[in-house]
Amino acid sequence: MDTRFEAKDYKSDQYVRWCPGCGDHAVLNCLYKAMAEEGIEPHNIAVISGIGCSSRLPYYMNTYGFHTIHGRGAAIATGVKTANPSLNVWLMTGDGDALAIGGNHFIHAVRRNIDINIVLFNNKIYGLTKGQYSPTTEKGTVTKSSPFGTVEDPFIPAELTIGARGNFFARAIDVDLKNTAETLKLASIHKGTSVVEVLVNCVIFNDGIHKQITDKEYRADRVIYLRHGEKMLFGKNNDKGLILDGMKLKVVTIGHDGYTHDDILVHDAHEPDITLHLMLSLMKGDMPTAIGVIRDVAAPTYDDAIEQQIAEVQSRNPIRKLNDLLMKGEVWEVK
């Protein structure tokens, strides 16, 4: 752990204006902590955002920050990172910003594998415009713009990320400070696009939307925290685990029906094959919700590839001045 910086070094002097009780406060504090632990100097960090409650976050950071326009944060962050790959670039975005108006930029950033860290605050609602349904709102939900319930199936951010050929996907819970900070740090360390979906509560327009899994009371039984190289265990007594039953994941209890500790799957986040990662990230209903780094696969990054291509061309082409380029073409002289 780098000890040069503390969380407060990343904190700006601006008053934080989110509603009291909003999940974004917790994520912000986790971010300060993650950055301090990784130890990147604040002036080498650029935090970009789109529009929405969560997109206010850059103002609260003592880093370089750019609060942009709705949905375009991924494209702007791509430009920042491509122009200066030595910066640590973050994108703060929400379920509406990233997956509705900015869906195209989101999937293409992920596909290119540009080395930016996307924090997707998913509260399954439009908060800043006061309560309309978003692309992650469950079908049938009554909101201000769906008074009779939505008739649309929602996106599942993990599925979209992996479908867009993403190499890093993690899920976090706003109130789970320790694990969320750790996950954000792993996202930052990962080279390439990392997507961290944070399940956040909107205390005003969608209060308790993640309650079924986030409440301390039953979190242990409804959530599985995945760590690379460790057994997929969960439960109050850590005695429940995941196994593959044919083509499907199944929850078993150690000591019941003949299952032992050895039967439980070991999480391999570095496995390039998406099958198990997708199954883990889609678990719901009777299955626990997967939290932590689900997928973390090393792959060439867009920004590196661009630098490499330039270096290759420059190694065989000595021209650096416009005049030299022009004189190399079809040129004639008038005396």
Add this chain to the structure above:
Amino acid sequence: MQAKIFTNERVRIKLFIMIEETKIIPLEKVVIRFSGDSGDGMQLTGTIFSNLSAILGNEISTFPDFPAEIRAPQGSLSGVSGYQVHLGSRGIYTPGDKADVLVAMNPAALKVNVNNLKPHAIVIIDTDSFQKADLDKAKFATGDPFKELGLTGVQIVAAPISTMTRDGLADFGLDNKSALRCKNMFALGLVCWLFERPLEDAMHQLQNKFAKKPAIAKANIKALTDGYNYGHNIHAKVSTYRIESKKAVPGFYTDINGNKATSYGLLAAAEKAGVKLFLGSYPITPATDILQELSARKEFGVKALQFEDEIAGICTSIGASFAGALAATSTSGPGLALKSEAIGLAVISELPLVVIDVQRGGPSTGLPTKSEQTDLLQALYGRNGESPVVVIAAATPTDCFDAAFWAGKIALEHMTPVILLTDSFIANGSSAWRIPELDTYPEIKPRYVTEYYNNEKELWKAYRRDPETLVRYWAIPGTEGFTHRIGGLEKDYDSSAISTEPLNHQKMVKTRQEKIDRIANFIPPLEIIGDEDAEILIVGWGGTYGHLCEAMETLRGNGKKVALAHFKFISPLPKNTAAVLSKYKKVVVAEQNSGQFATYLRSKIDDFNPYRFNRIKGQPFIVTRLVEEFTKLIEA
């Protein structure tokens, strides 16, 4: 370097005249149009010919005119592709109105060009493709297309070009189709002979073009030579015309089109400013060449990249600008519409950005391959809120270089988006260009915060301004001590924090406008060319310069007193604009739209009520029409 030394002062140009006696007529200018099926290679033929002429010291101006379809049905009217070259000793401002020589590779090419010919033009046709079936495809009712089109005065040079091309390549082992694809070079050889163009340079260009296919290069060179020899062998009835070659300003020259010149102008600005060039773009006709040219310039460290859509094109550029690059995005009208919101972000966050709009016919998809000046008001006003930007328009293909350089300079030094308007006509048109010496171009010095506040970092805020220019200082991410936040929300004039305070907003709106207005102190004044005591002042802007200039010269040749004020800087206008325009009793604003610039000028100058000349046909102005109309106005 393959510099060619040009020393001969005179270039003789021969023209076929199917008359009995041989004459020698001095000629200043000739317009040649190559026209055929979009698969016939007319663009290549025209490009090679214009390069040859430029190398020989002629002034040239070219105009490629191609269909929107990549391959329309063969022989059809919609599939005709043309390339016009205007060459002469001096005063070549445009690709010319009507052709002296037309090469028509099929009946459709003849038909679509019927109004582009001078009455006694020479028409070279390939008789092999003027058969019944070909005439049917071009919807001719009779077997005599010339008579049917009323082309009674033209002089026809009919040659079996396809047959002779194929026969000449009999031993080359090419299939019939591949051999026939060389017929454009046979036609070029014939034209080269007519105009006494030595073939070596054409051969050299073909070898470069087909460097990876030596067999194809060889076949094309053979067809070229055969065409030339054919001309030589049938030269019985020929008139010789002479074109004097003016001594141009000494220096090195190359042939360049507007899109390339725009690309190089950006490179020059980046070099001069000592910053890296970034271009975020998305393919769109007729601007794509800029993306293609700059994406090939990796040796300069240029990052010219294609993104997922027009919006990503500009947004990546805004990101790159925030990160310290000279950032640009290239597009055409529909793309500019998509970029509007992001331009507004660059306005309020006061970041340098060059937005290139190569205008085409609109609205909507409109006429993608044709030329118009219909995006002016979109460039000036097409955004939400009070959102002033700098607008510059390039006048000619070579002026695109200077215009792009200025766009980069103003963007970087004044921390503002600059919209550079070119158009399809000058973007694809080319002319000979004297390679500039960058040393003679002005410095570009962005106001880096480190040069102003390094010793008092704590006093600096993101929207602190230089008192003279009102420009905010540029703090590049990665610089210690200057972390800050900017964005699309209104900021407080003093603290740079988010502010919704009414008086502050009004102050910021006025400040952003005033910042743009003050750029008028840093641009050249409006210049008038022509007669001081003109009876009429022609006012134009952008890519119509050549036509308006030629119209003015023609009118002056006719004994009229005429002047031209041609605008390159549109927002802000040069400081002397009102004073200059009010000096003339009659003013006509000529533009390829319904009067957008005239409307803009009226909003800026009290009691200004000009005549208007407007054409929106997707085609360049026709000089003879301009002369007629302006003469009427003078005499009115």
